[in-house]
Amino acid sequence: MAKEKDTKPMANTVIGSTLVIDGEITGEESLTILGTVKGKIAVAQNLVVEAGATVEADVEAQTVTVSGRLTGNVVARERLELKPESKMVGDAKSPRIVIADGAGFKGNVDMDV
Template sequence: MIFRKENRSESFQRQISSLRQQLQTETESQTDEFRHSESQDTSQFSASAREGRETADVTIAASRPTDTSGTTQITTATTAGTTPRGTWQTPDTNTSVIAGNAHWNGTLRTEGSLHVHGRAEGELHATHDLYVAEGAQVDAGIFADNVVVAGLVRGTIEARTRLEVLPQGHVSGDVKAPKLVVHEGARLSGKLTMEGTGAVQYSTSSQSTKSRRSGR
């Protein structure tokens, strides 16, 4: 058996080699841990992104309008006794107005509609609608297609299509109209002539109604 004495140089080199191996082992271990952690983070990020896409798809699908053509119908109920179309509800550029602080005396003619909010005397002619507003006072003959009275009228009314007296309205005079609508609370007195019937003497209010055919 031969014993070899190790010198200092060989001992130093052996220690260096041992340290290198130890450092390499620790570095590889840290690298494996980092890769494992990165893999977990990537998996979590992918799962979160996938959930986000699914949520977005659901939100977009919910926000898209549903085609209901042919299945949904919207109907508007109408109340019996209410006025049909009329510019007295929605005045336009062809509507003439006698203002509340105005006083008209004479003959007024318009090819559109007329609103009376003040006072008028004489004759009022409108091709379309004539509206006597609440608080207005008319001592004149009224000639129009449709007549709506919410104020006071003393005189002749000739409505070619329809006459309507609102609850605040008061009519005193002769009336000629194919259709007549009188609301509860309205007051009328005078003579009524309708197409296909004779003249009817009438006096009505919300409390009492009296009717007598002329000639009897």
């Protein structure tokens, strides 16, 4: 159970595709969502919103990678990436933001320049 202190995706928490969470998720590790989360998310590591997943929440994480749908304001301390086919509605704040060809995005971008 040696804890590796790295920022690579470890996906210590996985929310499966049929799962619906109404509330707040906080954590010191990575979070992968395949299901639905409404409320608030604050994780110390990486957040991955997989294809098919729905997130309606304000989000705070080290890195945020979206392949599904995300509605809410996002603060990614390191990096935000919107993959092709992803949909995001909300304000994005991060020093590095990648919006792939095919991604849908509506909101403000703040790269703290």
